[in-house]
Amino acid sequence: MELKMAITMSQTPEEVSVNVTGDLDLTTINAFQTNVEQAFELRGGRKLVVDLRKTDYIDSAGLEQLLIANRKLFADSDKLLVRVAHGRQPQTVLAVTGFSAVMDVESLDEA
Amino acid sequence: MVTGPVLQAKLDLPGSSKNLQSVREVIESTASEVGFSVDDVRKIVTAAFEAVANAVTHGSPLESKNTISITISVYADKLVVEVADQGEGFPLNILKKMPDTSSPRGRGIPLMYSLVDEVKFENNSGGRVILTKYRG
Numbered sequence: 001m002e003l004k005m006a007i008t009m010s011q012t013p014e015e016v017s018v019n020v021t022g023d024l025d026l027t028t029i030n031a032f033q034t035n036v037e038q039a040f041e042l043r044g045g046r047k048l049v050v051d052l053r054k055t056d057y058i059d060s061a062g063l064e065q066l067l068i069a070n071r072k073l074f075a076d077s078d079k080l081l082v083r084v085a086h087g088r089q090p091q092t093v094l095a096v097t098g099f100s101a102v103m104d105v106e107s108l109d110e111a
Numbered sequence: 112m113v114t115g116p117v118l119q120a121k122l123d124l125p126g127s128s129k130n131l132q133s134v135r136e137v138i139e140s141t142a143s144e145v146g147f148s149v150d151d152v153r154k155i156v157t158a159a160f161e162a163v164a165n166a167v168t169h170g171s172p173l174e175s176k177n178t179i180s181i182t183i184s185v186y187a188d189k190l191v192v193e194v195a196d197q198g199e200g201f202p203l204n205i206l207k208k209m210p211d212t213s214s215p216r217g218r219g220i221p222l223m224y225s226l227v228d229e230v231k232f233e234n235n236s237g238g239r240v241i242l243t244k245y246r247g
Contacts, residue, residue: 004132026164027129057135059160060218067215089153096225102212 004028004056007035009042015081016042017049024055024062024090032062036069048073053085053110058093070103079103085110116184116191118145124163124179126171126197134163138183138192145185148247154226155190155244161219162194162240170196170238189228192242200234 005022016039024032039048050066052058070080081104084091094105120141122134138159142152163179171177177197184191207230209221223230229243 023132025131025160026167027131057157057160059157059164060222061164063218064215067212071213071215087149089157092150092153093157093222096222097209097212097218099212 005031007031009035009039011042011046013046015047015049017051019051019054021054023057024052025057025059026061029061029065033065036065040069040072047078047081049081049083051083052090053083053088053108055084055088055090058090063093063097063099066099066103081106083108114187116186118185120183122181122183124181125175126167126177126179127174128167128179131160131163131167134181135160137181141183141185142190142244145190146246147190147244151244151247155192155242158223158226158230158242158244159192159194161222162192162242165219165240166194166196166198166238170198172198189243189245193239194242195237195239197237200238201232201240205232 005020005024005028008019010017010019018035018039020032048069066080066082073080082094083106084094086107086109091107099105120137122137135156139152139156142155163181166179171179180195182193205220206217207221207224210217223242227242227244231241233239
């Protein structure tokens with residue numbers, strides 16, 4: 001079955017970003033996990049970003065992976081930065097779960 | 112007087128199904144067509160998907176030999192999504208509250224409670240979740 005998701009990775013001198021387009025859910029979580037692991041290898045001391053501005057949907061499996069990544073960064077006294085777009089489902093779900101208390105959540109216009 | 116649904120859609124999936132996006136699409140189009148707001152549609156779809164994902168993960172021990180039945184019922188004042196599986200049913204101590212962020216797991220059911228107006232669990236020849244969202 002074709003996954004309704006595409007992932008790209010982008011880098012600047014300040015950050016390494018995992019950019020998710022489509023659905024981040026039970027059916028696509030393995031691909032996301034693999035990309036986040038690669039981003040950890042690439043990051044050096046840079047900020048790790050998960051960009052969900054083009055993500056249509058995140059479920060509890062996706063939320064779980066955000067928390068796992070954040071916990072790993074916490075060991076380096078750092079936090080995950082999650083970017084969401086105004087009015088999209090991930091913004092609603094992150095607000096309900098209270099993740100902004102433990103990680104950085106930026107609400108922006110769609111990328 | 113109790114009136115029946117004005118519209119009803121049913122969907123059966125094998126318990127091994129990975130084609131779960133189709134479930135979201137059916138619920139989203141039904142809720143949108145009957146006039147629920149974009150925000151409410153998003154909440155209904157998210158809660159219902161958690162129920163379906165739960166049925167795949169925990170409620171289908173025989174995988175493709177099990178069936179997950181989804182019924183979407185539209186009433187004048189509400190939309191009800193029922194998700195029935197053929198698993199062992201739900202434990203009595205269901206966690207309703209969002210867990211602390213130190214715990215990565217266990218957000219599926221609390222998400223349902225946060226996003227719709229009523230959540231009911233029934234154990235009767237399998238597990239059944241009934242989610243109700245009233246019109247804004």
